[in-house]
Amino acid sequence: MSRRVWILATLTGLFGVTLVMAGILIGQGRAASAAPQRAPELAPVDIPNEQIAVGNYLWSYAAKFVCGYQSPFPATGTTLQGEPVVKPGNYATEINIHNPQYREVRLYKKVLSLVDVRNPQQPRIIREPQSAGPVVTDTIILGPDYATMDDCNRLYAWTTPAGGLPAFPPPLFIGYLVILSRTELDVDVVYTAVAPGANQTAPTQPSGISIDEERVTGKRVFVPPGVAFP
Numbered sequence: 001m002s003r004r005v006w007i008l009a010t011l012t013g014l015f016g017v018t019l020v021m022a023g024i025l026i027g028q029g030r031a032a033s034a035a036p037q038r039a040p041e042l043a044p045v046d047i048p049n050e051q052i053a054v055g056n057y058l059w060s061y062a063a064k065f066v067c068g069y070q071s072p073f074p075a076t077g078t079t080l081q082g083e084p085v086v087k088p089g090n091y092a093t094e095i096n097i098h099n100p101q102y103r104e105v106r107l108y109k110k111v112l113s114l115v116d117v118r119n120p121q122q123p124r125i126i127r128e129p130q131s132a133g134p135v136v137t138d139t140i141i142l143g144p145d146y147a148t149m150d151d152c153n154r155l156y157a158w159t160t161p162a163g164g165l166p167a168f169p170p171p172l173f174i175g176y177l178v179i180l181s182r183t184e185l186d187v188d189v190v191y192t193a194v195a196p197g198a199n200q201t202a203p204t205q206p207s208g209i210s211i212d213e214e215r216v217t218g219k220r221v222f223v224p225p226g227v228a229f230p
Contacts, residue, residue, distance in 0.1 A: 068090070068173045109150075185218065
C-alpha cells in the first residue's frame with residue numbers, strides 16, 4: 001500500500017470514530033432531556049435557632065388586627081379634639097393559621113403594637129414620624145395539616161406582663177401579628193365590629209354589626225444574621 005493510500009485510510013477511520021462518538025453524546029443528551037427531572041430536596045422545616053442566626057429566607061405574613069372599644073364620648077373632664085384613631089365602635093379580630101404541608105412546621109410569631117391605651121397615663125399611639133418594633137415574640141410547632149388561631153383575647157394576654165385580660169369592653173389595641181415560616185401557610189383574618197349605642201349610660205349597647213374576611217398574602221423575606229427568635 002502506498003503512503004498516500006495509507007494516510008487517506010487512516011484519516012477516514014478517524015473521521016468515522018469521531019462520527020460514532022458524536023452520535024453517542026447526542027443520544028445521551030436527548031435521553032437526559034427526555035427523562036423526568038427530579039425535584040430538588042426541600043430544606044428541613046424545623047431548623048435550630050442557631051441556623052436562623054446565619055441568615056435564611058422565610059415566608060412572612062403580616063396580619064393586621066384591631067381590637068377593643070373606641071368610645072363616642074370624651075373622658076370625664078376632657079374635650080374631644082380631631083379624629084379618634086378609629087370611629088366609635090367595638091372591634092374584634094380573629095387570625096386563622098393553617099399548615100397545608102403534610103409535615104410539622106415551626107412558626108415564629110411577633111406582635112407590633114401601634115395603638116395601646118390600656119394604661120391611660122401612658123397611652124401608646126405610634127404616629128408618623130414615630131415607629132415601633134416588636135413588643136413580644138413566640139415560637140410554636142404546627143402539625144401536618146393542623147390549624148390554630150389568635151384572637152383579641154390571646155393578643156391582650158400575650159402582651160400583658162401578668163398575662164390577664166382587661167375588663168369588658170377592653171381598651172383599643174391595634175397593630176400587626178407577624179408570622180414567619182420556612183414554608184407557605186394559609187392565613188386568613190376575620191374582622192367584626194359593632195357600632196355603639198347613643199346612650200352614654202350604656203355606651204356598649206350595639207346598634208349595628210359588620211364583618212369582613214381577608215386572606216393575608218405571604219412575602220419572601222431575608223432574615224439577616226444575628227436575628228434571634230425564642
